[in-house]
Amino acid sequence: MLAIGMSVETPIPAPHTQTPVMRQFFAAKQAHPDCLLFFRMGDFYELFYDDAILVARELQISLTARDREKAIPMCGVPYHAAENYLQKLLRRGYRIAMCEQLEDPKLTKTLVRRGVTRVLTPGTALDSSLAANDNTFLAALTLNTKSDAAGVAALDLSTGEFRATEFHGKSAIKEAVDELHRLAPREILLATNLRLGSAQTTLNGEEDETLPAAATKTPLEDWVFTADYALPLLQQHFRANSLDGFGLGTHASAATAAGALLHYLRATHHEDLEHLDSLGYYERATCLELDAVSVRNLELTEPLFSGESNQTTLLYTLDACRTPMGKRLLRSTLLRPSIDPMQIAARLDSVAEAHASLPKRETLRRALDGILDLERLLARIALDSAGPRDVVALCRTLSALPGVLYGAKEFSQGRWSALTQEFDTLEELCGQIGRTLVEDPPLKLGEGDAIAQNVDAEMDELRGLSRSGRESIAAIEDRERERTGISSLKVRFNSVFGYYLEITKSNLANVPADYERKQTLVNAERFTTPELKDYERKILTAQDRIAEIERRIFVDLRRTILEAAHRMRETARRVAEIDLLANFAHLAALRNWTRPVIEEDSTVLEFTEARHPVVELRLEESALGRFTPNSGFLDATNGPSLALITGPNMGGKSTYLRMAAMLAVMAQCGCFVPAASLRIGLVDRIFTRIGASDNVARGRSTFMVEMTETAAILNTATARSLILLDEMGRGTATYDGLSLAWATVEHLHNKIGARTLFATHYHELTLLHEQLTRLTNLRVACRETPTGIVFLHTVESGAADRSYGIEVAKLAGLPREVIDRARSVLKLHEKVETQQVHAQAAPAPSMQMTIFTPLSQRVVDRVRELDVDRMTPMEALQLLSELKREISE
Numbered sequence: 089m090l091a092i093g094m095s096v097e098t099p100i101p102a103p104h105t106q107t108p109v110m111r112q113f114f115a116a117k118q119a120h121p122d123c124l125l126f127f128r129m130g131d132f133y134e135l136f137y138d139d140a141i142l143v144a145r146e147l148q149i150s151l152t153a154r155d156r157e158k159a160i161p162m163c164g165v166p167y168h169a170a171e172n173y174l175q176k177l178l179r180r181g182y183r184i185a186m187c188e189q190l191e192d193p194k195l196t197k198t199l200v201r202r203g204v205t206r207v208l209t210p211g212t213a214l215d216s217s218l219a220a221n222d223n224t225f226l227a228a229l230t231l232n233t234k235s236d237a238a239g240v241a242a243l244d245l246s247t248g249e250f251r252a253t254e255f256h257g258k259s260a261i262k263e264a265v266d267e268l269h270r271l272a273p274r275e276i277l278l279a280t281n282l283r284l285g286s287a288q289t290t291l292n293g294e295e296d297e298t299l300p301a302a303a304t305k306t307p308l309e310d311w312v313f314t315a316d317y318a319l320p321l322l323q324q325h326f327r328a329n330s331l332d333g334f335g336l337g338t339h340a341s342a343a344t345a346a347g348a349l350l351h352y353l354r355a356t357h358h359e360d361l362e363h364l365d366s367l368g369y370y371e372r373a374t375c376l377e378l379d380a381v382s383v384r385n386l387e388l389t390e391p392l393f394s395g396e397s398n399q400t401t402l403l404y405t406l407d408a409c410r411t412p413m414g415k416r417l418l419r420s421t422l423l424r425p426s427i428d429p430m431q432i433a434a435r436l437d438s439v440a441e442a443h444a445s446l447p448k449r450e451t452l453r454r455a456l457d458g459i460l461d462l463e464r465l466l467a468r469i470a471l472d473s474a475g476p477r478d479v480v481a482l483c484r485t486l487s488a489l490p491g492v493l494y495g496a497k498e499f500s501q502g503r504w505s506a507l508t509q510e511f512d513t514l515e516e517l518c519g520q521i522g523r524t525l526v527e528d529p530p531l532k533l534g535e536g537d538a539i540a541q542n543v544d545a546e547m548d549e550l551r552g553l554s555r556s557g558r559e560s561i562a563a564i565e566d567r568e569r570e571r572t573g574i575s576s577l578k579v580r581f582n583s584v585f586g587y588y589l590e591i592t593k594s595n596l597a598n599v600p601a602d603y604e605r606k607q608t609l610v611n612a613e614r615f616t617t618p619e620l621k622d623y624e625r626k627i628l629t630a631q632d633r634i635a636e637i638e639r640r641i642f643v644d645l646r647r648t649i650l651e652a653a654h655r656m657r658e659t660a661r662r663v664a665e666i667d668l669l670a671n672f673a674h675l676a677a678l679r680n681w682t683r684p685v686i687e688e689d690s691t692v693l694e695f696t697e698a699r700h701p702v703v704e705l706r707l708e709e710s711a712l713g714r715f716t717p718n719s720g721f722l723d724a725t726n727g728p729s730l731a732l733i734t735g736p737n738m739g740g741k742s743t744y745l746r747m748a749a750m751l752a753v754m755a756q757c758g759c760f761v762p763a764a765s766l767r768i769g770l771v772d773r774i775f776t777r778i779g780a781s782d783n784v785a786r787g788r789s790t791f792m793v794e795m796t797e798t799a800a801i802l803n804t805a806t807a808r809s810l811i812l813l814d815e816m817g818r819g820t821a822t823y824d825g826l827s828l829a830w831a832t833v834e835h836l837h838n839k840i841g842a843r844t845l846f847a848t849h850y851h852e853l854t855l856l857h858e859q860l861t862r863l864t865n866l867r868v869a870c871r872e873t874p875t876g877i878v879f880l881h882t883v884e885s886g887a888a889d890r891s892y893g894i895e896v897a898k899l900a901g902l903p904r905e906v907i908d909r910a911r912s913v914l915k916l917h918e919k920v921e922t923q924q925v926h927a928q929a930a931p932a933p934s935m936q937m938t939i940f941t942p943l944s945q946r947v948v949d950r951v952r953e954l955d956v957d958r959m960t961p962m963e964a965l966q967l968l969s970e971l972k973r974e975i976s977e
């Protein structure tokens with residue numbers, strides 16, 4: 089993707105050959121070389137030179153030329169329809185500078201002054217078409233290689249959400265990059281010296297540290313990322329003497345990244361930032377950690393393959409929120425489930441209470457329906473892009489707050505009382521907006537009456553004057569028609585000529601002598617009279633003055649609203665949580681979910697009759713059948729800690745694995761779960777190695793990705809983690825894969841001890857349960873029928889007897905010939921294997937043990953207990969012969 093660094097090469101003609109307007113263009117372009125320059129000329133934004141060529145191609149609009157020689161390519165978009173075009177370009181990663189006319193062309197006889205008033209970038213531009221549950225993050229990454237620290241800050245300008253975090257140690261960069269993947273920002277600011285490429289931007293040349301490809305990378309000069317510059321900038325913005333209050337006092341890297349964001353906002357002409365009234369320091373360790381791979385694999389918020397419907401995501405399945413704030417909170421909660429048992433319990437208490445009462449819950453949810461996007465409305469007002477209609481929308485939302493409070497007050501358990509105590513409904517502000525603005529104002533100021541009656545006496549009087557003036561003018565039309573006998577005579581208005589009398593050519597003979605000619609058209613002449621001029625002056629002066637007063641009152645109102653911004657954001661935060669809790673309660677009741685039992689000290693994962701929430705819903709919606717519930721038990725402390733799951737392809741192994749992760753995520757989010765029961769010891773991290781994530785674009789093979797992900801698991805998992813490994817090792821030669829899977833299972837079992845679900849087609853692994861006491865074998869059941877294999881989707885204990893790959897291939901429609909041939913090849917292999925096994929069993933001295941035949945545990949135990957020093961040679965020989973007999977049985 090072409091993004092930053094696309095600086096368009098514009099050839100600059102010698103100044104004396106430039107027209108005055110093009111001189112203005114070049115000055116603006118030189119000041120913003122990395123932006124597409126939208127240059128306002130009358131009713132159009134024009135683009136020139138390479139900007140024009142690029143934009144014409146991207147937007148599929150026609151390319152013309154400005155001069156006769158056709159040396160200056162040009163294209164343009166109408167001013168009033170620019171928004172759509174701008175958003176399209178921003179979504180593709182371009183930066184845009186808006187060069188506006190700084191004075192009214194009507195009021196100046198010379199060249200209109202022009203200047204860049206806004207710089208739009210993918211991470212800072214407001215996008216009205218943005219989905220409610222989406223965040224548009226602008227992020228900054230700062231690195232301190234000397235102290236091995238990395239800071240990440242993220243800001244959603246459209247909601248005012250602003251947070252920062254930092255990482256330390258050898259893997260600081262990797263963790264920071266991982267965090268950026270989770271945030272999925274539209275734009276990332278980074279120091280120039282970090283920028284090594286564009287689409288493939290890598291840090292320190294390490295493959296692992298590839299920045300999210302979809303984000304525009306914006307390099308800023310290195311000094312912006314210094315604490316000396318960035319920290320005072322933050323303090324100044326928050327009018328604070330120190331950053332301790334934000335939890336940033338001892339986190340210089342996080343604060344520096346946040347400061348760099350502020351710097352960038354100012355550099356892109358964002359001066360009104362009142363709604364950015366808080367900045368939160370957060371640490372990944374304070375929540376259930378989900379690395380970017382797991383978030384992707386589990387399809388928590390995005391479908392695995394971009395472009396697919398989002399119906400496969402957990403977010404879609406869990407989102408019956410009524411407000412945009414609730415939807416966004418749901419998304420961020422899913423990405424950061426809690427690890428604080430008190431917090432989870434408080435949420436579950438609240439959900440349980442709301443779950444118990446349908447009427448109360450519905451009253452609350454209906455009240456929430458009236459709430460619009462409080463945060464985004466406030467942000468638009470702060471950024472001065474809101475018109476009167478937005479302010480009225482804000483007022484409507486504020487007026488729905490008492491209803492929400494009333495509904496939420498019906499509950500008292502868990503979070504409810506904290507959420508409703510001192511809930512600020514901002515009634516006085518709502519009242520003030522209601523009194524100041526008319527009920528249905530125009531979108532923009534100046535496009536009709538926006539300010540209500542009785543707000544300003546002078547304005548009321550002027551409106552009266554203007555109205556009576558217009559009435560008098562209407563009366564003139566009737567009177568003059570009568571006086572002249574011209575029935576087609578009209579009184580009209582336009583912004584260039586003001587009021588005039590229009591008479592068609594055929595009636596010109598009857599024009600009275602006191603009419604003054606104003607303009608000649610093809611079919612008509614336009615006239616004025618002293619009386620008309622007089623009214624026109626009165627009306628226009630009144631209207632100018634009305635516009636002035638309206639603007640003044642609107643600016644005052646905006647200031648009053650912004651003074652309450654902090655209170656409003658606090659209310660918005662509470663509304664979001666109220667909505668989230670009500671949503672969880674609603675889903676629990678609707679889908680028959682149950683309250684999970686969270687245990688702080690145990691490492692159990694026990695579920696009965698559990699369902700995968702997404703697959704279950706999809707099966708229901710598509711009427712394809714019902715989900716078969718399954719149970720499971722793992723205990724990292726007392727065993728079994730690791731379950732090996734075998735069974736046919738399509739049997740439901742992956743679904744079972746993912747279901748376990750979903751249950752953990754949902755439970756720790758404070759949501760009820762789709763199971764008859766769930767008991768879970770707090771999980772600190774979820775690791776997944778599921779399926780083959782296609783990473784060829786990043787230059788890594790499927791196998792390499794798989795091994796990198798497995799390495800991350802083996803190096804970082806703890807006994808509290810939940811690990812899901814699906815078909816590990818299949819991306820390479822069978823025996824390499826099997827050996828790696830074998831060693832991984834042993835390591836997980838012996839060294840890590842985390843709750844692990846390991847789905848595999850390597851049947852050899854199931855023999856491990858003889859040696860590994862905390863390993864259990866599970867299989868997905870299927871039944872062979874004369875017409876083919878039937879999947880039962882039931883998970884039961886025991887190992888699958890064989891793999892059924894050929895039966896599944898038959899279902900998939902492989903040609904009969906291929907199936908038959910595969911069967912005979914398989915038979916041949918099985919025969920060879922059986923012979924090998926017999927050979928191993930024979931007491932020949934050349935017997936070769938394959939690595940995958942586990943030694944009998946009894947033999948191992950006996951050898952282990954031996955005290956060789958105390959044995960006579962005879963005893964040793966005798967033992968050897970006994971052992972040999974035993975393993976030959």
Ligand SMILES: Nc1ncnc2c1ncn2[C@@H]1O[C@H](COP(=O)(O)OP(=O)(O)OP(=O)(O)O)[C@@H](O)[C@H]1O
Nearest residue numbers: 714715716717736737738739740741742743744881
């Ligand atoms: N418990 C269940 N109840 C009903 N349908 C299920 C269940 N589990 C899985 N399925 C259905 O079976 C399909 C295959 O499941 P899944 O992908 O989990 O199989 P798998 O054993 O992992 O297959 P493979 O080994 O080929 O990866 C799913 O798409 C799902 O629709």
